[in-house]
Amino acid sequence: MTVSRRDFITTALAGSVAVGLSTDAGATQESSEKKNKEKHAAKLPIIICAANGYNYLDQAYAFLSGGGDTLDAALKVVQGPENDPNDESVGLGGHPNEEGVVELDACCMHGPTRTAGSVGGVRNIKNVSLLSNTVRLHTGHIMLVGEGAERFAVAQGFQRENLLTDKSRKEWLLWKETHSDWWGPGIDSPDWRKRFADPTRAGIDEDEWELRIRRMEQVAAEIGIPSGLRMEVIRCVIFPPTGTIHCSALNEKAEISGCTTTSGLAWKIPGRVGDSPIIGAGCYTDQDVGSAGATGNGEENIKVAGAHTIVENMRHGMSPLEAGMDALKRIVRNHNGDKERLQFVDMVYYILGKDGAYAGVSLWEGYETGKPHQIAVHDGNRRLEKTVNLFAGASQSWPPVRRLS
Numbered sequence: 451m452t453v454s455r456r457d458f459i460t461t462a463l464a465g466s467v468a469v470g471l472s473t474d475a476g477a478t479q480e481s482s483e484k485k486n487k488e489k490h491a492a493k494l495p496i497i498i499c500a501a502n503g504y505n506y507l508d509q510a511y512a513f514l515s516g517g518g519d520t521l522d523a524a525l526k527v528v529q530g531p532e533n534d535p536n537d538e539s540v541g542l543g544g545h546p547n548e549e550g551v552v553e554l555d556a557c558c559m560h561g562p563t564r565t566a567g568s569v570g571g572v573r574n575i576k577n578v579s580l581l582s583n584t585v586r587l588h589t590g591h592i593m594l595v596g597e598g599a600e601r602f603a604v605a606q607g608f609q610r611e612n613l614l615t616d617k618s619r620k621e622w623l624l625w626k627e628t629h630s631d632w633w634g635p636g637i638d639s640p641d642w643r644k645r646f647a648d649p650t651r652a653g654i655d656e657d658e659w660e661l662r663i664r665r666m667e668q669v670a671a672e673i674g675i676p677s678g679l680r681m682e683v684i685r686c687v688i689f690p691p692t693g694t695i696h697c698s699a700l701n702e703k704a705e706i707s708g709c710t711t712t713s714g715l716a717w718k719i720p721g722r723v724g725d726s727p728i729i730g731a732g733c734y735t736d737q738d739v740g741s742a743g744a745t746g747n748g749e750e751n752i753k754v755a756g757a758h759t760i761v762e763n764m765r766h767g768m769s770p771l772e773a774g775m776d777a778l779k780r781i782v783r784n785h786n787g788d789k790e791r792l793q794f795v796d797m798v799y800y801i802l803g804k805d806g807a808y809a810g811v812s813l814w815e816g817y818e819t820g821k822p823h824q825i826a827v828h829d830g831n832r833r834l835e836k837t838v839n840l841f842a843g844a845s846q847s848w849p850p851v852r853r854l855s
């Protein structure tokens with residue numbers, strides 16, 4: 451991806467513009483829903499996942515079609531990004547915490563046996579999705595965290611390895627030198643505006659962006675980040691991504707499972723655990739109903755127990771689309787519908803009913819204008835589909851950028 455400074459500033463400012471517009475996609479939701487229902491006539495088996503799982507769907511679908519277990523199929527998908535050093539949201543090469551250490555979270559639920567496993571804040575182990583499954587299969591516990599989870603992994607035969615790639619390290623260095631800025635009130639706080647140099651307004655203007663980005667380009671050059679990558683890396687530093695992959699799989703016997711894995715929020719405070727390993731937030735599967743998972747702001751999703759809320763909504767008769775939209779609206783409710791704050795929240799839900807009906811829903815269209823969130827689907831035909839978004843426009847990432855002094 452090549453991003454020019456001008457593109458970047460335009461995109462960054464577009465977020466503020468989106469906030470000013472009252473263009474809820476909710477108004478068009480009904481017609482989208484009708485289309486959705488028609489388009490999503492069930493075909494089994496089926497696998498759905500976040501877009502970064504697209505390249506791994508074929509082999510998982512072949513495995514599932516050949517009688518493979520639903521959770522094993524989902525794990526095959528998410529291991530792809532975990533093993534890929536270029537996917538900086540998951541596993542090897544994931545963005546590190548504020549101390550430059552990669553910490554991973556994952557969980558899984560196996561519908562047929564109604565069992566679950568989870569790991570949080572794990573260092574040095576690449577395939578934490580498999581580790582969560584090992585917790586499920588080989589302990590009487592559900593969740594292991596930190597050093598205990600790492601030692602358990604090694605005892606179970608997982609290899610310790612350095613998960614920080616040179617690219618992620620340089621990106622972290624750029625963040626460290628120009629931004630180190632997690633401490634202070636979050637968007638939940640009544641004092642949230644204190645994060646701005648000028649608390650009377652939640653934004654910075656074009657000239658300030660220019661100055662800030664020019665300074666970051668200089669530092670990026672000193673660190674040795676290749677010029678073609680600099681704007682992409684600067685975007686990552688200013689808008690720390692949450693990445694993540696969720697996958698749910700359903701077979702012809704209507705057995706269903708799900709899993710979610712992530713390196714979590716880039717540059718997080720060490721020990722921060724998001725929604726991904728929280729059963730009921732980042733992933734939830736109920737053999738009687740369906741499966742759901744999330745990518746996006748973990749803190750917001752934990753507060754609405756997103757995946758569990760969605761599955762319960764489906765249990766009470768909602769379609770996958772309705773169930774997901776309801777969970778998004780709970781996030782909106784938590785901020786009293788204040789789009790000035792909600793611009794900093796991004797959330798995507800991936801939802802699969804036990805009958806094979808599915809939906810991908812998102813709070814905003816995407817992280818960037820013109821690059822919509824997508825759900826990857828394989829039901830014999832592998833494809834990417836745009837999610838149905840509640841609000842028009844792109845989200846911005848928290849924390850906001852401080853003014854240059």
Ligand code: GLY
Pocket residue numbers: 692693694712713714715723724725726744745746747748749
């Ligand atoms: N959704 C991933 C995270 O917040 O850690």
